[in-house]
Amino acid sequence: MADFETPELTDEIVVPHIQEGAMEGSGPFIAKPEHQEPLGFPGELVENWQEKAIDKMGELLGKYRSFQVFLDICVKCGACTDKCHYFLSTSDPKNMPVGRQDTLRSVYRRYFTVAGKLFPKLVGARDLTKEVLDEWYNYFHQCSQCRRCSVFCPYGIDTAEISMAAREILDSVGVGQKYCNEIIAKVFKIGNNLGLPEPALRDTLEDLEEEIYEDTGVKVRLPLDEKGADILLITPSADFFAEPHIDGLMGYAKVFHEAGVSWTISSYASEAANFGMFIGSYENMQKVAMRIREAALDLGVKRIVHGECGHAWRVAYSFWNTLAGPWDFLDPNYPVPQHICEFTWDLIQQGKLKFDKSENDHRVVTFHDSCNVARATRMGDKPGGQFEIPRNVIKAVCNNYVDMEEETIRDATYCCGGGGGLLTDDLIELRVKGAMPRMHALNKVMEEDGVTNMAAICAICKSQFTKVLPYYKMPMDMIVSVHQLVSDAIILTGQNEEGGEEAEEEA
Amino acid sequence: MSFLSTAYALLFYVATLILFAGLTMRIIKYARTPAPLKIPTMPAPLTKAGVALRIGREVVFFQSLFRSQKWTWLFGWMFHLALLLAFFRHLRYSMSPDNILWPLVSLEVVQTFGKYAGFAMVAGLLGLLARRIFVDRVRYVSAPSDYLMLLLLLGIAFSGLSMSFVAHTDIVQLKAFVMGLIYFDWQELPASAPLIIHLTLVALLMIIFPISKLLHAPGIFFSPTRNQVDDARERRHLAPWAAALDSTRGNR
Numbered sequence: 001m002a003d004f005e006t007p008e009l010t011d012e013i014v015v016p017h018i019q020e021g022a023m024e025g026s027g028p029f030i031a032k033p034e035h036q037e038p039l040g041f042p043g044e045l046v047e048n049w050q051e052k053a054i055d056k057m058g059e060l061l062g063k064y065r066s067f068q069v070f071l072d073i074c075v076k077c078g079a080c081t082d083k084c085h086y087f088l089s090t091s092d093p094k095n096m097p098v099g100r101q102d103t104l105r106s107v108y109r110r111y112f113t114v115a116g117k118l119f120p121k122l123v124g125a126r127d128l129t130k131e132v133l134d135e136w137y138n139y140f141h142q143c144s145q146c147r148r149c150s151v152f153c154p155y156g157i158d159t160a161e162i163s164m165a166a167r168e169i170l171d172s173v174g175v176g177q178k179y180c181n182e183i184i185a186k187v188f189k190i191g192n193n194l195g196l197p198e199p200a201l202r203d204t205l206e207d208l209e210e211e212i213y214e215d216t217g218v219k220v221r222l223p224l225d226e227k228g229a230d231i232l233l234i235t236p237s238a239d240f241f242a243e244p245h246i247d248g249l250m251g252y253a254k255v256f257h258e259a260g261v262s263w264t265i266s267s268y269a270s271e272a273a274n275f276g277m278f279i280g281s282y283e284n285m286q287k288v289a290m291r292i293r294e295a296a297l298d299l300g301v302k303r304i305v306h307g308e309c310g311h312a313w314r315v316a317y318s319f320w321n322t323l324a325g326p327w328d329f330l331d332p333n334y335p336v337p338q339h340i341c342e343f344t345w346d347l348i349q350q351g352k353l354k355f356d357k358s359e360n361d362h363r364v365v366t367f368h369d370s371c372n373v374a375r376a377t378r379m380g381d382k383p384g385g386q387f388e389i390p391r392n393v394i395k396a397v398c399n400n401y402v403d404m405e406e407e408t409i410r411d412a413t414y415c416c417g418g419g420g421g422l423l424t425d426d427l428i429e430l431r432v433k434g435a436m437p438r439m440h441a442l443n444k445v446m447e448e449d450g451v452t453n454m455a456a457i458c459a460i461c462k463s464q465f466t467k468v469l470p471y472y473k474m475p476m477d478m479i480v481s482v483h484q485l486v487s488d489a490i491i492l493t494g495q496n497e498e499g500g501e502e503a504e505e506e507a
Numbered sequence: 508m509s510f511l512s513t514a515y516a517l518l519f520y521v522a523t524l525i526l527f528a529g530l531t532m533r534i535i536k537y538a539r540t541p542a543p544l545k546i547p548t549m550p551a552p553l554t555k556a557g558v559a560l561r562i563g564r565e566v567v568f569f570q571s572l573f574r575s576q577k578w579t580w581l582f583g584w585m586f587h588l589a590l591l592l593a594f595f596r597h598l599r600y601s602m603s604p605d606n607i608l609w610p611l612v613s614l615e616v617v618q619t620f621g622k623y624a625g626f627a628m629v630a631g632l633l634g635l636l637a638r639r640i641f642v643d644r645v646r647y648v649s650a651p652s653d654y655l656m657l658l659l660l661l662g663i664a665f666s667g668l669s670m671s672f673v674a675h676t677d678i679v680q681l682k683a684f685v686m687g688l689i690y691f692d693w694q695e696l697p698a699s700a701p702l703i704i705h706l707t708l709v710a711l712l713m714i715i716f717p718i719s720k721l722l723h724a725p726g727i728f729f730s731p732t733r734n735q736v737d738d739a740r741e742r743r744h745l746a747p748w749a750a751a752l753d754s755t756r757g758n759r
Contacts (some may be wrong), residue, residue, distance in 0.1 A: 018643050065542040066731045072533075073726030076653050077583065078638065078645035079575040092649045102648060114718045117558075123719075124650030147732075150548045154565065154721055156582075156732035158546065167672035282543065282749065318545045318739045325743045335740050375549050378737055383550035411550060426738055455692070464521060 004429040005469040007436040009443045010210045015082040022092040027138040028426045031176035038185040039284050042174035049173040050128050052202035054111050056172045057165075061112065062386035065435075066161040066459050071108045073155050074098060080149040080157075085414050086142050089433035094139045097149035097159040102137050102167050137175055140166040142430055143277065144422055146371035146415035163420070164280025171279055178422035187288050192237035192466045193270035198224075201267055205238050208250055209467050218302045222255040224250075225299070231256070231263035232296050234272045234337065235307025235317070236459035245462055248308050248481025255344050255483070258353055263305070272312035273459065277319070278421030286323040287505050289315065293324040302331040308481055311337060311419065311459030317377040341457060342379050344486060346387045348396050354491040357399050358477035363453045364400040365485065366445050367391055368438065369413035370466075371459035384410075389484055390457055400503040402449045408441040416456075418464030428467075435468045441474070512684065512696040515706060519688055522713040529717025530725060537729040541746035550599020551737035558736055579638060586660075587633030589624035593667070600682045601689065616655060625668040632661050652719070659708055666705035676702045 033043025061068045080097035082088065085114045087095040094100055102124070109125035116125030145160035145230055153299050170176065186195045196204075205222040207245065210401030212220045212436040223229060233256075239249040256263045269291040276285030296304060304327075306316050318339045321327065327336040336341070349352050367390060379385040395401050417434030445451040455481060456462055536679035552558045564570040569587075575582045578697075598612045611617065636657045639645050670676045677697035696702075715721070728734065 015644075020647075062540060063543065065540040065729060068540050069537055069726050069729050069731075073720065073723040073730070075578075075720045075723050076641060076645070076648045076650075077572070077579055077635075078648065079579055081573055081644035081648070083575070095642065096648070097642055098648045115715075119652075121657075122650065123652045133511060151730050152571055154567075154572040155727045156548055156568055156571070156730040158548065158732050161546070199736060281638055283752070286752065286756055290687075321739055321743045322745060322749060323542060367594065376546070377550075378549060383553060383737065386549065411548075505617070505729075 001410055004347055004432070006432055007439075007490035009436070009440050012139040012438050013088060015088065016091040018096075020093060023086075023090045023095060023138075023142060023430070025138055026087075026134070027141045027177075028422070028457065029178040030137075031178040033179040034091060035178055035181040035185060036171070036174065036176050038188055039171070039181055039279075039281065039377060041171045041176055041181070043207065044373040045174045052173045053169050054107075055135065056169045057108065058112070061108075061166050062098065064161070066096065066158065067165045070155075070157045070161060071105050071487060074101065074105065074157055079155065080153050080159075082277070083152050084143075084159075085146075085148070085417060085437045086144075086430065088435045090142075090430075091123055092142075095142055097153075097157075100139050100143055100159055101157070101162045102130070103139055104162055106124075107132060107465065117122055133173075133175070136166050140170070141177055142429070144371070144415045144417065144420035144434065145385040146180075147375040148371065148415065148418055151375060151411050160420070162293070164277070164341070165278075168277070168280035168407075171281065177279070177421060179426070180421040183273075184275050184279070184284055184288065187271055187275075187291070189399075191266075191268050191291065192240075193273050193275070194237045194241065196237055196270065198441035201240060201265075203226070205265065206255070208246070212250055212253065216492050217491040218254050218257070220250075220492065222253050222318070225267050225446075226262070226264040227299050229262045229299060229301055229499050230303040231261055231303045231305050232262055232299055232342075233265050233305050233307060234269060234292055235265070235310075235340075236272045236309040236312055237270055238463060239307055239457040240270070242459070242463060243466065243483050244479060244481050245308075245459055246475070247484035247487060249483075251487030251490070252305075252307060252340050252482025253353070254487055254492060255340070255347065255353065256292045257491065258341075258492060259347055264299060264301070266292075266295035266299060267297070272307055272309045272316065274315040275311055275421055277311055277315050282323075283435060285315065285319065289320055289323040292320070293327075295326075296392055297329065304330065304336055304341050305340055307340050308457040308459065309482060310372035312370040312459075313457075314376040320394050327467055337459045339379050339389075340483065341390045343395050344483070345380075345393050345396075347455075348393065355397050355486075355489040357397060358493055359489045360398040360485055361400070363398060363480075363485075364402065364403055364449060364451045365394055365398050365453045365455055366404050366449075366451045366478075367394060367403075367409070367482075368416070368442075368461060369458045370461050371413060371415045371419055374411050374413045375459060378458065380462070385410075390455075393482055394455055394485055397485050399464075399497050402445055402466075404441040404445050414438045414441070416458070416461040416464040417468065419460050423460050423464055431464060432468050432471045435464065435472070439468070439474070442494055446474070453478050453480050455480050455485060457482050464481065493506050508693060509695060511566060511698055511699070511703075515696050515703075516684075516688055516693050518710050519706075522710040526713040526716050527730065533717055533722060534614070534725050534729075541615065541748060542635060542735070543738040543746035543749045545735055545737075545744050546731050547735035547737055548732040550736060553737050555736055558734055561651065562733055578634070580636070582631045582634030584631075585627050585634065589626075589628035589631060592617075592621045592624035593628065594621075596624070600678070601688065602684045622671055625664055625671065628664045629661065632657055632664065636661070656719070656721075659712060660733040663705060663708045663712065666701045666708065669701045670705065671700075674699070674701060
């Protein structure tokens, strides 16, 4: 299957001894000029790259307090060293959060601190050479920006901030990552990461309407570009084509239908994902986010509801107001944006949705807290709502629910291994290995509690698990969308009791 | 005035200047550098009071470190607490009895705790040093300066302890020297080896404070993942340079 070994799942996750250079390499595919230029980056490594990179670092130190403070205050206590899923599974010390940061901190110290200018050897400072630049490219593309390290750092140092800055420096000298930058260019050109144009999107949504009708006998609509709708749904484009994402999309549609609200998808802003965050580019992130503001204004909606996506929910929850706000043209009675899980949970609490929970009785479900949702956002009006609300929704539609080990969920959750712009086949070894801690916890509840399915609310998590589960000899379709579970259990008003067949005959 | 006394008087003026000027400049830099995006590590408090409590728990109890690594927490917390106690004890060498804090500083309990805290300090530092040497992950991320920092602090602790428990120095004369520095009425420094070592290392610590990882002390208060309120949906957060982009982000 591949030229690497899938980690073995043992009884406990063992913190490995370090193996220097275990994940040395040239990193993921490098962006070509046509991927770089639409984002405003040089097409290839610029001639005076060293000077440019140092200048860029200086610029970022002045623009981001996180970058400046985090580079200064690490005391090398080692608290983070056993917290990263990539270190636990690869043993490469440059995959320890502090080890990763130090590949850049050493250069910061050399050019920006008194001690590093005077006594480089003493404080571990080094010059920026081509080898160092290559090392950045390799190891800052082995960070999924999941922020687990920041939870455990006594000062909250967040490696994601360092890796975003590093990627922005790399982009600014012409060394971009193909996967992320190609995708961002596609959003600018077409409106979504997949490059799915409006007619194809319309066809897909019509097919889904038909599928729901065949299943239930109820005409549930999935409207596109409908002006005057109350709600604009912003969801990752994977929801339009990938499994199990698409089952989640049908779930949202059924919930909207039962809520009796008018809603629409926008072909112009047919993407919740915002890879501008992964590459640390404020400007590109803002450009992607602005499409959503423009779509909301064009369509004249009153609310924005956000689909199941992790980093996208982070950008939406934490950054949209800054990047594309103020949202004063929307209905102030609702949060902007509102997560689909918040929306559904509200309706459940009001008793507006009916479920036949036995439809999910063939499943024993557990929940994977997606890193960005867990550690960078909230749902509801209490801290920690991002943990409780999705679980509440699942428990409202499933009879069998169990949690994985406490140190692997909620704000201590492990990344799926494919976040942060790493969901590309040229990083498959890293992705398979990085999934190990999550696979470990999942394996445990499968053995001990008979778990059959793991639900998630992130498009990247769902795609990543679909891909890596088979490496661990687990069924790829055991990963499900939360709203897929909702979809399977919801009873639509006027639904055929027998479901499918009868409706088919009528049609 | 002996040459030694003059040299040390000057050394402490310079060290104090570097410490306070350096720290002030660094703190101003941190305060002036914008945090353009909301990045609190969630779950985060919803109010400023909640944030103050969160940072308070980090500063007083090292909450995140406790959750992270119990041994590092134990050694680290023990060291810092001992340092604080020793600091309080030392205040009486720089304070005249008519100072309003004198009744507090001169309390038997402050003096006794401060005295024995030296042992806890050494224990904590040795624990941290052992981790740095024996845990391969920590050893990997350690530069020479990381070891030297611990050795410096150990040197301060040992030389201080030796004056309390082995060979007393002329503490009355030392206080005269310190008060002389404060009131610009220089006095002789007692020439005892442990004291000279102690003072040299302390001055060195003061000098490197603003240019080293010791910046974690002011830095923690500026850490955006810890000091931000979770209110991104309710309040528009806009840094000056980001606000400037509002006009260029498109015509809407």
